Amino acid sequence: MLVPLLAGLGLGLSLIIAIGAQNAFVLRQGLRREHVGWIVAICAASDAILITLGIWGLGALIQAADALLVVVRIGGAAFLTWYGVRSAIRAARPGALDTNPAGAPTSLRTAIVTALALTWLNPHVYLDTVVLLGSIGATYGDGRWWFALGAALGSVAWFTALGFGSRLLRPLFARPVAWRILDALIAVVMIGIAASLLLGL
Template sequence: MLASAYLAGLGTGAGLIVAIGAQNAFVLRQGLQRLHVGAVVLVCVLADVALIALGVAGMGLAVKQQPGLLQVLRFAGAAFLASYGVLAARRAWRGESGLRPADATAGRQGRTVLACLGFTLLNPHVYLDTVVLLGSLSTHYLGGVQWSFAAGAGTASLLWFTALGYGARLLLPVFRSPVAWRVFDVLVALLMWGLATLLLLRPMA
C-alpha cells in the first residue's frame, strides 16, 4: 500500500508540475544563465512540499472556503506576470544576451529568490493543484499512508525542478546566439501575458 500510494503521488505530482508555465520558464532561464540555480530549485521544491503537506493535513477545504484570498492572489499574480512579461519583451527588444546579465542587480541571489517566490506563491492555481487537488486525492489513503502519497508528489517536484534547472545547460550551445535569446524572451513575454490574461478572465474554482 505504501509503495502504490507513493507511485500514485509521484505520477499525479509529475502530471501537475511538468506543464508549460511561468514558474518553469523562470527556472529554465536561470538554468541557462547558470545563476543561483540551486537556490531557485530549492525554493520551488520546498514551496511545493510545504503546500502538498498542508493539503494532506486537511487545509484544502480551508483554501476553498477563502475565495477572497484566491481573488487577491489572482489579481496580484496577473500583475506580477504582466510586469515580468514587459521585462522579457524589453530584453528581446534590446537584444540582451541571457548569458551576460545586463546589470549588476541581475546576479543578486536575494532578488532571484524573491522573483521565484513570486512565480510560485502568487499563482492561485498552485494552491488549487497542490493544497486542494493533491490534498483531496490523498484522502483515498488512510492510516498514515497519505503521507506516502505526499512523499511521491514531493519527489516529483524534486526530480522535475532539478532536471529543469541543471539540465538547461544542455541547451547552452543553442543559446550562445543572441537571436536565440531574443526568440526565447519573446516567447516568455507572450507566455506571461497569456497567463496573466487567463488569470483575469477565468474565475477561480
C-alpha cells in the same frame, strides 16, 4: 506504501511538467547558470510545503475563501504581467534593459524574491498543488503521507532536472537570437497566465 507513493509521484509530475511561470523562470536561470541551486531548492521546498498543507486539509479552506483567492489572483496577475512585459521588451529590443543578450546578471536576492513570488503569488499553485493533490491524497487514508512524499519527490526530480539539465542547451543559446526567442516565449506564457487569472475572477 508503494501504490500511494507512485501515485503521488506520477500525479505530481503530470501537474508540474506543464510549462508555466515557475518552470520558465527555472529554465532561464538554469541556462544562465545563476543561483540554480537556490532556485531549485526554493521551488522544490515550496511545493513540498504546499503539498503537505493540502494533505492536512488546507485545500478545503482555500476553496471556501473566495475573497482571498480574488486578492491572490489580482496580485499574481500583476506580478506576472510585469515579468512578462520585461521579457517582451528584452525580446523586442535586447539593448533596452541591458547590453548582454542573455540579460544582466541577476542578484541572489532578486532571484530568490522572483522564485518565491512566481510560486506563492500564483493561484494555480494553490488550486493544483494544495486543492487537487490534497483532495486526491486524502483518498489514500493512512497512505496519504506516502502520496505526499511521492508528489514532493516528483517536484525535487523535475526542478533539479530542469535547473541543472538546462545547461545542456547552452550551445543553442550561444546566439543572441535564441535568447530573444526564449524571452518572447516567456512573455507569452507569463502574460497568458496573467490573463487567465483575471478572466477567472
